[in-house]
Amino acid sequence: MDKPGNIVLVVYVDLRKAFDSIDHVKLLYKLQKHFNIPCRLLVVIGNYLINRYYFIRIGSFLSKGLIVNRGIGQGLVFGPNLFIYYINDLYTVLSNCYYTLFADDLAIYISGRDVNVLTTEMNEIMCSVDNWFNNNGLSINYQKTKYMYIRKPTTKVVYDPGISFNGNTIERVSVFKYLGIHVDDKFNFGSHFDSVSQRVNVNCGMIRKFRRLLPTRAFIILLNVMM
Numbered sequence: 001m002d003k004p005g006n007i008v009l010v011v012y013v014d015l016r017k018a019f020d021s022i023d024h025v026k027l028l029y030k031l032q033k034h035f036n037i038p039c040r041l042l043v044v045i046g047n048y049l050i051n052r053y054y055f056i057r058i059g060s061f062l063s064k065g066l067i068v069n070r071g072i073g074q075g076l077v078f079g080p081n082l083f084i085y086y087i088n089d090l091y092t093v094l095s096n097c098y099y100t101l102f103a104d105d106l107a108i109y110i111s112g113r114d115v116n117v118l119t120t121e122m123n124e125i126m127c128s129v130d131n132w133f134n135n136n137g138l139s140i141n142y143q144k145t146k147y148m149y150i151r152k153p154t155t156k157v158v159y160d161p162g163i164s165f166n167g168n169t170i171e172r173v174s175v176f177k178y179l180g181i182h183v184d185d186k187f188n189f190g191s192h193f194d195s196v197s198q199r200v201n202v203n204c205g206m207i208r209k210f211r212r213l214l215p216t217r218a219f220i221i222l223l224n225v226m227m
Contacts, residue, residue: 007151008111009118011126011163012176014144015133018104019083020071023137024049027072027086034088045082070137087136093128096121105179115149119161122147126165142168146176150187 015021028046031037037045049072053065072079080103090101098109108125112118130140147163147170163170175184175191182192211219 005113005155006111007113007115007118007149007155007157008109009115009122009147009149011108011122011147011170012145012178013106013108013129014141015104015106016139016141017071018138019079021138022072022083022086023070026136027082030089031085035085087138090129090132093132094125097125102179107178115157115159116161119163122163123165126163130166130168140168142170145170146173147171148173148176148183148185150183150185153186 024046027049028042031045032039032042050069052068054068055065056063072082076082083103087101087104090106094108096110100107100109108122108129110118110121110125133140149157149160149172151157160172162172175182177183182189182195184191207223210222214222
């Protein structure tokens with residue numbers, strides 16, 4: 001983006017029920033193959049994940065136990081770590097691009113001047129990524145996966161061929177919230193500043209209202225919670 005006329009094409013990938021789709025057997029295999037986890041520890045992890053049951057209760061009715069053969073609870077302390085171990089070898093299909101990956105939040109970047117070349121390259125990358133996820137029991141949420149051209153205000157994208165892979169087309173956006181930050185296509189963070197400013201104004205209004213209604217001690221507790 002520093003070079004004149006340069007454009008960064010980024011795809012923000014959203015996974016459908018990522019943590020709930022982890023294959024237990026594949027997870028244990030990857031822990032052993034890629035991380036050399038001791039067999040005793042694998043047995044402990046396997047005993048925790050495998051042969052778990054869930055029940056459905058409606059009033060006095062209780063269903064039979066149904067086995068859970070996929071997924072790791074997001075509430076688990078080590079759940080995000082197990083997910084990271086599971087998708088660690090995703091890098092094998094991301095060798096021709098830059099990417100950031102935080103748990104199941106994936107962003108893929110490539111840059112250049114020719115939009116046609118960029119979209120062709122990204123379509124090939126996304127096709128490989130989509131196939132990798134499918135082969136590992138995961139699936140991309142195509143409705144929530146978005147792409148964006150990040151460039152200087154003086155650089156125009158006159159024609160956009162779009163991003164399409166494996167028969168799926170994703171939507172182009174000008175602003176996307178990634179890891180809590182609103183990223184815009186001019187990369188000036190104006191949208192993020194507006195969002196933060198609006199949230200601060202709402203909180204300040206609440207503070208003024210509760211200051212008149214609450215005792216001092218309760219008001220101080222509320223302030224500490226909001227901060």
